[in-house]
Amino acid sequence: MHIKECIVSAPGKAILHGEHAVVHGKMALAVSLNLRTYLQLQATFTSKVCINLPNINAFLSWDVTVLNQLVPDSEADLRNMDELDIELVRRLRDFVGIPNGALDTRSMAILAFLYIYISIFAGSGELPSLTVSVWSELPTGAGLGSSSAYSVCLAAALLSASGTIPSPLSDQENTARWGVAEMELINRFAFQGERIIHGNPSGVDNAVGTWGGILRYHSGKITPLSRVPMLRILLTNTKVPRSTKVLVAGVKDKMNKGPKVIGQWTQKLFHGQFPSIINPVLDSVDAISCTCEQTLSEMTSDSPTPEHYDILEELIDINQHHLNVMGVGHPALDNLCRVTLARGLHSKLTGAGGGGCAITLLRPETEHSVVQNTVQDLRECGYDCWETRIGAAGVQEHSPLAVKEEVLEVLARY
Numbered sequence: 001m002h003i004k005e006c007i008v009s010a011p012g013k014a015i016l017h018g019e020h021a022v023v024h025g026k027m028a029l030a031v032s033l034n035l036r037t038y039l040q041l042q043a044t045f046t047s048k049v050c051i052n053l054p055n056i057n058a059f060l061s062w063d064v065t066v067l068n069q070l071v072p073d074s075e076a077d078l079r080n081m082d083e084l085d086i087e088l089v090r091r092l093r094d095f096v097g098i099p100n101g102a103l104d105t106r107s108m109a110i111l112a113f114l115y116i117y118i119s120i121f122a123g124s125g126e127l128p129s130l131t132v133s134v135w136s137e138l139p140t141g142a143g144l145g146s147s148s149a150y151s152v153c154l155a156a157a158l159l160s161a162s163g164t165i166p167s168p169l170s171d172q173e174n175t176a177r178w179g180v181a182e183m184e185l186i187n188r189f190a191f192q193g194e195r196i197i198h199g200n201p202s203g204v205d206n207a208v209g210t211w212g213g214i215l216r217y218h219s220g221k222i223t224p225l226s227r228v229p230m231l232r233i234l235l236t237n238t239k240v241p242r243s244t245k246v247l248v249a250g251v252k253d254k255m256n257k258g259p260k261v262i263g264q265w266t267q268k269l270f271h272g273q274f275p276s277i278i279n280p281v282l283d284s285v286d287a288i289s290c291t292c293e294q295t296l297s298e299m300t301s302d303s304p305t306p307e308h309y310d311i312l313e314e315l316i317d318i319n320q321h322h323l324n325v326m327g328v329g330h331p332a333l334d335n336l337c338r339v340t341l342a343r344g345l346h347s348k349l350t351g352a353g354g355g356g357c358a359i360t361l362l363r364p365e366t367e368h369s370v371v372q373n374t375v376q377d378l379r380e381c382g383y384d385c386w387e388t389r390i391g392a393a394g395v396q397e398h399s400p401l402a403v404k405e406e407v408l409e410v411l412a413r414y
């Protein structure tokens with residue numbers, strides 16, 4: 001079959017408010033970042049499927065004939081995008097030798113790739129031979145949506161290679177975006193990748209990776225916020241490793257906590273009480289996201305005032321406490337919040353927490369020296385820290401002319 005070669009990219013994200021609560025049906029506000037994942041897909045005649053993932057030091061290839069044996073007899077389960085085809089996941093785990101419950105970086109990345117590759121090409125009779133190389137500017141597994149940027153790139157490139165979606169590039173445009181229908185399809189396949197990596201994702205991360213900009217996300221409904229003030233944000237990576245899958249499962253366990261069968265009375269006392277302890281916290285996070293959205297909208301219709309920034313700072317502080325209550329904090333994040341507060345700046349974790357990254361809000365009047373000193377303090381703690389631009393474009397296709405020299409060079413190395 002004819003395979004269309006392409007280069008695509010997708011942005012990482014920061015969650016302003018609503019992480020974890022969004023998994024349980026609450027609202028989240030998320031923004032895309034100016035850090036991207038790039039993927040190059042090349043057609044080959046080697047009868048092999050190769051994947052090069054230099055960020056995580058994984059370089060693998062498989063014979064197409066062997067992979068063909070894994071394709072499900074019926075495509076019905078693959079076309080049902082509401083759930084994963086559990087039988088295919090099991091076969092892929094056995095094939096690659098990934099024990100059930102393994103959460104390591106390589107296993108998750110390989111499983112997500114093979115699942116999306118087989119799902120997209122299963123109907124075409126024969127799986128094609130190709131090479132996929134991925135390079136990301138995002139730290140892996142640090143709360144900035146590295147998994148969603150990876151899944152969105154896989155979905156976009158493989159759908160494009162199969163001819164399911166047309167190339168948006170034209171003679172005039174070296175970088176272009178797909179239309180709404182194509183983006184919806186990319187987002188749905190990317191969600192399957194996130195299901196493999198995250199276990200129980202809300203879909204907010206892949207939505208931002210696909211659409212970009214600033215989004216309100218509520219139970220699968222994506223609403224881009226068109227008028228938002230230009231927020232200045234400091235991003236800090238504590239470099240404490242964590243897994244989104246484990247953290248999301250931990251919050252669910254906390255919600256459903258019950259007694260350890262101690263006795264009839266203890267059971268009566270405790271059973272069902274944890275939901276009533278944790279649910280109000282999730283409701284409060286929901287109210288924080290709504291108040292933040294309302295404040296951002298007021299800041300664009302009137303001009304932003306110091307009082308608006310006071311509200312945004314207070315919301316950040318309250319939400320950080322809530323996230324600690326949910327059990328997704330970390331001493332390194334507490335330390336980060338203390339260090340920035342000593343300079344008058346407010347921070348909260350972003351993404352799944354448990355380590356990883358935090359955002360710090362900078363006010364328009366925050367002096368350059370304050371920012372510089374804060375960055376210095378945070379670096380002295382061993383953290384990475386940089387000021388970022390938010391609201392980057394969602395998934396895009398590029399001609400090689402439009403890709404930075406250093407990125408092309410890394411992609412071409414394999």
Ligand SMILES: Nc1ncnc2c1ncn2[C@@H]1O[C@H](COP(=O)(O)OP(=O)(O)OP(=O)(O)O)[C@@H](O)[C@H]1O
Pocket residue numbers: 037053055056104105106107108109110134135136139140141142143144145146147148150197198205242243244245350351352353
């Ligand atoms: N550049 C990459 N190359 C290969 N695999 C990647 C890459 N980036 C991310 N991944 C996959 O995504 C996993 C990290 O996903 P995880 O959801 O735990 O973190 P995150 O997406 O960075 O943070 P969050 O979900 O909190 O935003 C890695 O273990 C790996 O399997």
Ligand SMILES: C[C@@](O)(CCO)CC(=O)[O-]
Pocket residue numbers: 015018019020021022023143145198200201202203204205244248350351352
């Ligand atoms: C922790 C979480 O809420 C955000 C991770 O970026 C998980 C999700 O929404 O899928």
Ligand SMILES: [Mg+2]
Pocket residue numbers: 145146147148198205244
């Ligand atoms: Mg993730």
